[in-house]
Amino acid sequence: MKRHRSPIGSSALGAIEMAKSLLIISRQAPWSGPGAREALDIALAGGAFDLPLGVLFLDDGVFQLQAAQQPGQLQQKNLAANLQALPMFGVDELFVSSVSLAERGMDAGNLSLAAQPLDEAELSALVDRYDQVITL
Amino acid sequence: MSTLTVGSRSVALDKDGYLQDLGDWSRDVAHALAAQEDLELSPEHWEVLELLRQFYQEFQLSPATRPLIKYTALKLGPEKGNSLHLNRLFKGTPAKLAAKLAGLPKPTNCI
Numbered sequence: 426m427k428r429h430r431s432p433i434g435s436s437a438l439g440a441i442e443m444a445k446s447l448l449i450i451s452r453q454a455p456w457s458g459p460g461a462r463e464a465l466d467i468a469l470a471g472g473a474f475d476l477p478l479g480v481l482f483l484d485d486g487v488f489q490l491q492a493a494q495q496p497g498q499l500q501q502k503n504l505a506a507n508l509q510a511l512p513m514f515g516v517d518e519l520f521v522s523s524v525s526l527a528e529r530g531m532d533a534g535n536l537s538l539a540a541q542p543l544d545e546a547e548l549s550a551l552v553d554r555y556d557q558v559i560t561l
Numbered sequence: 562m563s564t565l566t567v568g569s570r571s572v573a574l575d576k577d578g579y580l581q582d583l584g585d586w587s588r589d590v591a592h593a594l595a596a597q598e599d600l601e602l603s604p605e606h607w608e609v610l611e612l613l614r615q616f617y618q619e620f621q622l623s624p625a626t627r628p629l630i631k632y633t634a635l636k637l638g639p640e641k642g643n644s645l646h647l648n649r650l651f652k653g654t655p656a657k658l659a660a661k662l663a664g665l666p667k668p669t670n671c672i
Contacts (some may be wrong), residue, residue, distance in 0.1 A: 466669075468671075469622075469625075472627070472628075473625035473626070473627055473628070475627065486646060488672075496619075502621060502622075503621045504617070506620050506621040506622075507621055507622050508639065509620055510619075510620035510622060510624070510628065513620070513628040513631055513632055514625070514626065514627065514628045515615075515627060515628070515631070
């Protein structure tokens with residue numbers, strides 16, 4: 426079974442190898458409620474502390490990856506811009522459901538963030554790979 | 562809440578000493594904020610402050626320490642993008658102090 430690699434050297438490795446891996450499933454549209462923001466905040470906080478984690482955009486959550494949004498009109502923080510920071514926070518394992526994309530007429534090749542599209546079978550394999558799963 | 566006097570201007574700060582309004586930032590404001598921290602800004606400080614402002618432009622948030630190091634390494638190379646260099650420049654708390662001097666909000670994911 427694939428385990429998560431640690432990006433840093435041996436000194437801090439003991440603690441990190443013991444950390445449980447976490448998959449955050451983000452299922453809400455960006456502006457429908459606080460869910461999308463909360464999922465991202467967990468991912469950024471976990472990334473800042475080097476926890477092994479991944480993010481899966483599922484159902485309406487795929488709308489977060491829609492390019493060319495104009496959140497300024499809602500006077501909210503720009504979720505799309507914040508999402509781009511995930512790789513900087515060490516969160517490189519980004520996935521999106523290809524079924525959810527197709528249902529909403531979205532193209533995996535035209536997303537605001539490089540998330541790997543997965544079909545249904547790959548999704549269940551993905552969920553199995555993580556020690557813990559949070560859905561928001 | 563307090564205010565910072567810069568020349569003839571008065572700038573509002575929050576309870577942690579960060580700018581209330583990010584639009585108030587200028588190089589003079591950065592110098593005044595640094596003076597409050599007993600810090601003299603060198604060109605090495607400035608390149609990090611400018612990088613932080615660029616980070617904020619790009620991602621609309623203040624980086625915690627790890628992303629700050631990663632971003633600095635990406636843009637300025639690993640001899641600048643490491644915790645030793647950044648800790649030395651910003652008194653051991655680069656994410657917090659550099660964000661303050663660059664006029665950014667306090668980073669949320671920092672201890």
